[in-house]
Amino acid sequence: xxxxxxxxxxxxxxxxxxxxxxxxxxxxxxxxxxxxxxxxxxxxxxxxxxxxxxxxxxxxxxxxxxxxxxxxxxxxxxxxxxxxxxxxxxxxxxxxxxxxxxxxxxxxxxxxxxxxxxxxxxxxxxxxxxxxxxxxxxxxxxxxxxxxxxxxxxxxxxxxxxxxxxxxxxxxxxxxxxxxxxxxxxxxxxxxxxxxxxxxxxxxxxxxxxxxxxxxxxxxxxxxxxxxxxxxxxxxxxxxxxxxxxxxxxxxxxxxxxxxxxxxxxxxxxxxxxxxxxxxxxxxxxxxxxxxxxxxxxxxxxxxxxxxxxxxxxxxxxxxxxxxxxxxxxxxxxxxxxxxxxxxxxxxxxxxxxxxxxxxxxxxxxxxxxxxxxxxxxxxxxxxxxxxxxxxxxxxxxxxxxxxxxxxxxxxxxxxxxxxxxxxxxxxxxxxxxxxxxxxxxxxxxxxxxxxxxxxxxxxxxxxxxxxxxxxxxxxxxxxxxxxxxxxxxxx
Amino acid sequence: xxxxxxxxxxxxxxxxxxxxxxxxxxxxxxxxxxxxxxxxxxxxxxxxxxxxxxxxxxxxxxxxxxxxxxxxxxxxxxxxxxxxxxxxxxxxxxxxxxxxxxxxxxxxxxxxxxxxxxxxxxxxxxxxxxxxxxxxxxxxxxxxxxxxxxxxxxxxxxxxxxxxxxxxxxxxxxxxxxxxxxxxxxxxxxxxxxxxxxxxxxxxxxxxxxxxxxxxxxxxxxxxxxxxxxxxxxxxxxxxxxxxxxxxxxxxxxxxxxxxxxxxxxxxxxxxxxxxxxxxxxxxxxxxxxxxxxxxxxxxxxxxxxxxxxxxxxxxxxxxxxxxxxxxxxxxxxxxxxxxxxxxxxxxxxxxxxxxxxxxxxxxxxxxxxxxxxxxxxxxxxxxxxxxxxxxxxxxxxxxxxxxxxxxxxxxxxxxxxxxxxxxxxxxxxxxxxxxxxxxxxxxxxxxxxxxxxxxxxxxxxxxxxxxxxxxxxxxxxxxxxxxxxxxxxxx
Numbered sequence: 001x002x003x004x005x006x007x008x009x010x011x012x013x014x015x016x017x018x019x020x021x022x023x024x025x026x027x028x029x030x031x032x033x034x035x036x037x038x039x040x041x042x043x044x045x046x047x048x049x050x051x052x053x054x055x056x057x058x059x060x061x062x063x064x065x066x067x068x069x070x071x072x073x074x075x076x077x078x079x080x081x082x083x084x085x086x087x088x089x090x091x092x093x094x095x096x097x098x099x100x101x102x103x104x105x106x107x108x109x110x111x112x113x114x115x116x117x118x119x120x121x122x123x124x125x126x127x128x129x130x131x132x133x134x135x136x137x138x139x140x141x142x143x144x145x146x147x148x149x150x151x152x153x154x155x156x157x158x159x160x161x162x163x164x165x166x167x168x169x170x171x172x173x174x175x176x177x178x179x180x181x182x183x184x185x186x187x188x189x190x191x192x193x194x195x196x197x198x199x200x201x202x203x204x205x206x207x208x209x210x211x212x213x214x215x216x217x218x219x220x221x222x223x224x225x226x227x228x229x230x231x232x233x234x235x236x237x238x239x240x241x242x243x244x245x246x247x248x249x250x251x252x253x254x255x256x257x258x259x260x261x262x263x264x265x266x267x268x269x270x271x272x273x274x275x276x277x278x279x280x281x282x283x284x285x286x287x288x289x290x291x292x293x294x295x296x297x298x299x300x301x302x303x304x305x306x307x308x309x310x311x312x313x314x315x316x317x318x319x320x321x322x323x324x325x326x327x328x329x330x331x332x333x334x335x336x337x338x339x340x341x342x343x344x345x346x347x348x349x350x351x352x353x354x355x356x357x358x359x360x361x362x363x364x365x366x367x368x369x370x371x372x373x374x375x376x377x378x379x380x381x382x383x384x385x386x387x388x389x390x391x392x393x394x395x396x397x398x399x400x401x402x403x404x405x406x407x408x409x410x411x412x413x414x415x416x417x418x419x420x421x422x423x424x425x426x427x428x429x430x431x432x433x434x435x436x437x438x439x440x441x442x443x444x445x446x447x448x449x450x451x452x453x454x455x456x457x458x459x460x461x462x463x464x465x466x467x468x469x470x471x472x473x474x475x476x477x478x479x480x481x482x483x484x485x486x487x488x489x490x491x492x
Numbered sequence: 493x494x495x496x497x498x499x500x501x502x503x504x505x506x507x508x509x510x511x512x513x514x515x516x517x518x519x520x521x522x523x524x525x526x527x528x529x530x531x532x533x534x535x536x537x538x539x540x541x542x543x544x545x546x547x548x549x550x551x552x553x554x555x556x557x558x559x560x561x562x563x564x565x566x567x568x569x570x571x572x573x574x575x576x577x578x579x580x581x582x583x584x585x586x587x588x589x590x591x592x593x594x595x596x597x598x599x600x601x602x603x604x605x606x607x608x609x610x611x612x613x614x615x616x617x618x619x620x621x622x623x624x625x626x627x628x629x630x631x632x633x634x635x636x637x638x639x640x641x642x643x644x645x646x647x648x649x650x651x652x653x654x655x656x657x658x659x660x661x662x663x664x665x666x667x668x669x670x671x672x673x674x675x676x677x678x679x680x681x682x683x684x685x686x687x688x689x690x691x692x693x694x695x696x697x698x699x700x701x702x703x704x705x706x707x708x709x710x711x712x713x714x715x716x717x718x719x720x721x722x723x724x725x726x727x728x729x730x731x732x733x734x735x736x737x738x739x740x741x742x743x744x745x746x747x748x749x750x751x752x753x754x755x756x757x758x759x760x761x762x763x764x765x766x767x768x769x770x771x772x773x774x775x776x777x778x779x780x781x782x783x784x785x786x787x788x789x790x791x792x793x794x795x796x797x798x799x800x801x802x803x804x805x806x807x808x809x810x811x812x813x814x815x816x817x818x819x820x821x822x823x824x825x826x827x828x829x830x831x832x833x834x835x836x837x838x839x840x841x842x843x844x845x846x847x848x849x850x851x852x853x854x855x856x857x858x859x860x861x862x863x864x865x866x867x868x869x870x871x872x873x874x875x876x877x878x879x880x881x882x883x884x885x886x887x888x889x890x891x892x893x894x895x896x897x898x899x900x901x902x903x904x905x906x907x908x909x910x911x912x913x914x915x916x917x918x919x920x921x922x923x924x925x926x927x928x929x930x931x932x933x934x935x936x937x938x939x940x941x942x943x944x945x946x947x948x949x950x951x952x953x954x955x956x957x958x959x960x961x962x963x964x965x966x967x968x969x970x971x972x973x974x975x976x977x978x979x980x981x982x983x984x
Contacts, residue, residue, distance in 0.1 A: 030622050031559045031610065039554035039638060046555060062531035063538060067523045068643055068659050069582070075589065076597035091586040091600050092612065095647040096579055097567065105568035108583050108609055117600055118523065120584065130522050140834070146531060151560055151643065155587040167560050342632070
């Protein structure tokens with residue numbers, strides 16, 4: 001069968017790619033490093049957006065929109081930020097094409113050179129803080145809590161669909177506060193929103209923690225992160241929230257008159273998640289049969305496949321299915337009846353399995369007579385014959401079970417791959433087998449860098465809510481004293 | 493008062509700009525021609541998006557996402573399209589910045605020149621049809637009904653916020669069909685969706701019609717449009733839907749195997765509306781006091797301002813307001829209680845008037861005792877004292893009245909400015925006074941061009957559902973025979 005997916009054990013990376021393409025989530029475009037997000041993939045992203053957007057709004061955040069382009073000079077303003085971001089990016093230098101005087105086609109008009117080059121935003125701190133300068137005069141103007149949903153471009157050399165692409169979709173929140181405490185609390189609040197979303201919608205167990213200085217966002221004083229484990233034991237950073245201190249306010253001269261009349265620099269946060277979450281979702285739960293979607297984010301939660309020989313049987317079965325669909329929709333579920341008559345039921349079963357629909361209902365004339373249906377779960381690949389009576393209430397609770405089971409499975413897997421490690425030789429070996437290793441670290445960037453150079457492993461986070469080990473020990477590499485363990489892993 | 497708006501009669505163009513800025517809808521950014529859409533403006537756009545998106549989905553359309561960048565060579569493929577679009581656009585030529593070797597700041601790395609320049613999409617027909625080629629093999633793959641919400645860039649020389657900006661937000665639908673009839677029907681269906689949205693949500697009377705060949709979209713066989721009249725009598729094209737024939741399919745070699753086995757080129761449509769709708773909304777309804785929003789698109793439909801002297805009075809009034817708010821929210825309305833205690837009620841009244849909130853409720857301790865409230869309508873600027881008893885049901889129907897009244901007002905205004913004209917001297921004079929003139933036209937692009945050269949007026953549309961005048965006559969300019977009148981106006 002053409003749609004067969006490479007086995008994880010055979011080639012994990014090809015397995016991932018197969019699922020993205022064969023489940024029709026995305027594909028490579030004609031532009032290097034940019035993908036096309038196909039309707040089925042985009043429908044999942046829309047669900048993510050919709051849930052996250054209402055979570056943000058509940059915390060008082062409002063959406064806005066800032067320009068795609070950033071003047072080149074803005075990148076020179078915040079020194080650390082330049083170093084971290086301004087290198088690989090798309091640079092607009094001209095604003096006109098013209099017909100090629102030598103023949104066919106179009107060429108760039110050399111006369112239409114921009115006075116100052118424009119950078120396609122890789123992130124928007126600079127353009128947003130240059131705008132906030134006009135919005136902020138007094139403490140009464142604070143806080144400002146803005147978010148934007150948009151596209152950004154980072155000219156990545158090695159790309160993988162959803163995980164790392166030149167253009168990607170994301171949200172970036174940018175807040176401005178009167179005090180350091182308020183800004184830090186906001187950065188914390190937003191990482192908790194991300195963790196809540198990851199756990200309860202994506203069914204993704206994540207560790208919340210601080211980044212080490214080496215892994216911090218360029219220009220941040222502190223970066224909070226949610227870190228997830230994929231099925232190969234590697235780590236995936238799924239969302240970050242930054243406490244930016246007064247760095248951007250100082251670069252763009254954004255001050256406010258405080259209640260006592262004194263002029264103060266404004267405190268900042270920024271926080272974002274991207275279409276990378278799609279990659280995390282796919283890699284965390286899918287299996288060798290294809291995509292596995294948690295019901296909370298599945299565009300289609302229940303698919304129904306009629307089985308029939310005659311047109312009369314077809315009409316009878318579809319009639320019953322319509323009734324079930326209506327009832328399930330009233331309960332808030334999304335349901336599809338796959339009544340295509342050019343395809344066999346077996347083909348449809350395989351297709352919806354590949355696409356990760358959580359529940360499949362099959363029904364034929366015999367079922368109808370017997371008052372039963374066949375219900376298949378995608379997460380366990382099990383089937384059960386059930387009474388038609390009360391089927392909707394049953395499906396409703398089954399979807400909850402599936403959501404919980406997918407989370408549990410991922411959590412159990414992670415549990416089996418997290419361990420303490422206190423021996424450097426052991427570390428070097430184990431880290432290559434896909435594990436989160438809880439190790440003592442002396443707190444220096446130098447040690448972290450040396451460990452990375454030798455093993456490719458980095459400190460994923462200094463954990464704050466799971467696997468917290470505040471205990472005395474010695475750094476696994478340098479042997480210097482340490483007060484807590486941190487999470488080391490090889491990351492995407 | 494700092495927030496005062498220029499009068500329409502004084503300077504119409506400044507009036508528009510004042511409303512955009514002072515009602516905090518948008519502002520100019522640091523990047524030439526690009527605007528910042530502020531939270532209040534963006535909230536209106538989000539409402540528009542949400543309504544349109546569900547209207548599209550009801551017609552079977554799905555969302556997807558295609559790349560921001562288009563290879564330069566794609567623009568050479570569809571000859572007419574190049575001529576119409578490829579001139580003024582943002583061209584990406586490099587992919588890296590580096591530290592300036594001569595000193596501070598960053599410069600473009602000359603080594604990082606792209607082999608082929610990339611164009612920031614001005615519209616996406618080319619990249620989408622190059623993608624559809626991979627999606628379409630057989631008639632079974634058709635129709636494809638995709639839409640994307642995204643940003644596009646057209647390097648406009650003279651920009652005006654919302655109406656014409658270098659970067660703007662829009663949706664672009666792109667459909668692929670097996671037959672010409674089906675594609676034409678889809679183009680028609682989508683312009684009807686736009687007309688429905690404009691009339692019933694934006695309270696904007698629009699004329700649906702065909703564009704003349706001169707005003708057609710580059711590469712289209714037919715362009716359907718909705719045309720609205722602004723308060724200065726000028727026309728604003730608010731949305732277009734194009735029947736593209738097989739032009740893009742031929743340029744990108746997109747064929748399908750028909751039921752009879754023969755290979756056929758695919759038929760196409762595209763259709764879009766943009767943040768320009770915001771400009772239309774503002775210009776159609778606002779007055780010298782500020783923005784006027786139809787309730788169906790107002791982010792805040794009802795604002796409540798408490799009036800009090802003591803903290804006891806404040807608590808009592810706010811308590812009652814909370815109860816009203818809860819009840820109105822349960823009816824599906826968005827309500828804000830403006831309890832800022834550093835501002836006087838009069839200041840708040842003016843601010844919410846400027847921001848176009850449809851209904852304002854003021855309540856003081858005396859009202860509470862008397863069981864009354866003061867209700868002010870934004871559209872008519874009238875106030876009324878009403879009984880608290882049954883106030884929510886009353887507000888609910890008042891919002892419907894306001895929606896209908898805003899539409900009626902705009903329709904009456906347009907009615908007063910549409911007339912038949914059969915005399916060229918009269919035409920030249922009247923067209924400058926802001927009118928839609930229904931005139932005979934001989935059907936040639938040459939005549940239309942000459943009329944445009946002399947008066948700046950263009951054929952806004954050949955009307956299909958309003959002001960249809962199929963009658964014999966002679967062209968107002970050339971004197972040649974004509975079978976119907978068309979709508980001439982000066983346009984934004």
